Amino acid sequence: MKQDLSYPIPSDAALEPPAEWAELRGECPVARVKLPSGDQATLLTRYEDVKQVLADPRFTRLLTAPDAARLSATDDGGLFNSEMAQILPDGGEEHLHWRRLVGKWFTAKRMAALRPAMAEIAERLIDDMVKRGAPGDLRADLGFPLPVYVICDMLGVPAEDRERFSYWSDTLLNLTRYEKAEVEAAQHEFFQYMSAHLTAKRAEPGDDLLSELLAAGGPEQGGLSEIQVLVTGMALLVAGHETTANMIGKMVAMLLADRTRWERLLEDPSLIRTAVEESLRMDANSGFGLPRYLSEGIEVGATALPRGTTVVCSMAAANRDESVFDAAGEMDLARKPNPHLAFGAGAHSCLGQALARTELQVVLEVLLRRLPSLELAVSPAELERVEGLAVGGLRTVPVRW
């Protein structure tokens, strides 16, 4: 393979994978790439390799070691390299402890209980979009606001502040879009905001996640330190928002790009669950992928990777690996089982996946019911990607009905 492929690999069509993925999986599954920062890393694209590294509890996404690659173009390398990222325990018993304290808020049962409230929000947002008239932008009108309302409610923060959260989270997910000074100023503001919010919650606790994390007491009582609660709040706002928000737009775009898919769902809504999973698998525009810093040498496939290597796992490329998925390039709305890696794997796999799945299912259910005539208002080839952030998405998803 060519030396030093630039990563992320540019791709013209927003819904199609770059041709390089299949080439890499076939010929160069352990590839050297150059990151936006200019640093080198090792890119993995095969399902087995990506899963092996993600699920290995010894390695995490923290890139704070002095010899770790920097991802983003700002000097300090962005979110994955930042000091703030270190406040949450990322490995071993401590990570497990954090995960279990927070995880109880994200169980499948709790998410099922949120369904009616989510459906109501979706209905209201769709009403507003319809009132404004076609064409609407499914990303701005539905995809972005819905997850924000839901996560704000869980955290007990006011949804009116959502514009600010959006900006703050964009800067935290920055790869190349923002300057260092902008990122720092935004992080500082976000931190101040959360800090004031926690002070208010301490004085007047609610029945939200952050109030309860505070009420659980400090580390001596088996809880989290104040700063850990604060960073958990920031992390959940960012994670609970941008990823799902973008995924709603991408999912609907994929289903409408070939309208027979939409029609199949109209005929048989029982396919909604598997259609959501298949959209997650087929997402060619999921963003950067996941970095891992190898604190010990390992063997991946037949290649030895030395200690100190920064690996980038492309889940999106792995999700199209023909050796695991039959007709991997085809969107099969009934695919079962669908062990895609969109939420990662192992101990660090997405904590909010039950929430994300529920939101995606509810949005699709309500859209199919309310706007069966929905269609893209542009050709799929005209859809444009969001550039420069770690999470991928479409700039707009113009629709009519």
Next chain:
Amino acid sequence: MKVIVDEDRCCGAGQCVLLAPQVFDQREEDGIVVLLNAEPDEGRHAVVREAAAVCPGAAIEVQEG
């Protein structure tokens, strides 16, 4: 069919509960998997196999037979 879960590998993602709530649950206090039925009926075998295949922690083992 016999189902075995490994709490230590479970990351509490709830996939199994979303798929087969009659067979799996999650603990109230930390979201870790609880096996409700180690020998589910024939009719649930397919969905239990699916849960085992997609469990992100590889925490579900299915012994056939």
